[in-house]
Amino acid sequence: MNDKLYIIMPAYxxxxxxxxxxxxxxxxxxxxxxxxxxxxxxxxxxxxxxxxMLSLKSKFPQLVPETKTNSGHGATLLYAYxxxxxxxxxxxxxxxxxxxxxxxxxxxxxxxxxxxxxxxxYRKKRQDGFxxxxxxxxxxxxxxxxxxxxxxxxxxxFRLMNIKKLKPxxxxxxxxxxxxxxxxSMLVVKRKEKYLWLPITFKPxxxxxxxxxxKRIIKIGYKAISDFYTIKHNLxx
Numbered sequence: 001m002n003d004k005l006y007i008i009m010p011a012y013x014x015x016x017x018x019x020x021x022x023x024x025x026x027x028x029x030x031x032x033x034x035x036x037x038x039x040x041x042x043x044x045x046x047x048x049x050x051x052x053m054l055s056l057k058s059k060f061p062q063l064v065p066e067t068k069t070n071s072g073h074g075a076t077l078l079y080a081y082x083x084x085x086x087x088x089x090x091x092x093x094x095x096x097x098x099x100x101x102x103x104x105x106x107x108x109x110x111x112x113x114x115x116x117x118x119x120x121x122y123r124k125k126r127q128d129g130f131x132x133x134x135x136x137x138x139x140x141x142x143x144x145x146x147x148x149x150x151x152x153x154x155x156x157x158f159r160l161m162n163i164k165k166l167k168p169x170x171x172x173x174x175x176x177x178x179x180x181x182x183x184x185s186m187l188v189v190k191r192k193e194k195y196l197w198l199p200i201t202f203k204p205x206x207x208x209x210x211x212x213x214x215k216r217i218i219k220i221g222y223k224a225i226s227d228f229y230t231i232k233h234n235l236x237x
Contacts, residue, residue, distance in 0.1 A: 182224070
């Protein structure tokens with residue numbers, strides 16, 4: 001029996017991108033096998049993202065449109081990971097729904113899945129703006145200062161994970177944690193899991209408006225530092 005893969009994406013106000021993204025990634029899931037799914041989680045969008053997803057369901061049979069109240073990117077990812085666990089997926093691949101990642105680069109990750117439990121992309125060629133690069137460097141610094149661990153790319157949205165190995169890591173993360181990618185990367189390194197970093201390209205946003213601004217980043221950062229210390233305390237128990 002083929003490995004059961006769930007490709008998951010959070011989506012917030014992605015009406016400009018979601019159809020193209022579904023077309024690109026549904027091709028991938030079709031090649032994996034009929035028991036695999038592309039699951040997109042509409043995070044309380046106030047545009048017609050979810051309606052577009054529903055309209056495409058008949059055309060893309062392995063697409064699963066889900067919707068939920070707005071809780072932010074990280075909390076939506078945690079919700080999605082638990083969804084994959086409940087549906088008995090073998091692997092989860094997480095990326096974003098804004099068209100910045102390249103589906104062709106997925107296959108190198110998938111072909112190495114038997115050798116590593118966590119395969120995480122690092123953005124070698126970033127085209128999403130200097131401000132985002134600075135934010136990533138600050139997050140890497142905070143992770144090093146608090147946890148003493150170096151991560152190659154703190155918040156990359158391109159990762160293939162073995163569900164059985166991911167499940168115990170989720171127990172350390174608050175359910176509403178915004179920077180889920182960051183803390184999972186840190187836990188993978190700190191716990192010496194079988195992991196591999198692979199380079200990926202990262203395109204400019206293909207359409208729509210980024211929902212994160214610097215004011216919100218600062219607010220998130222303060223809360224993240226507090227949560228980081230809580231997680232560190234739990235790890236030390």
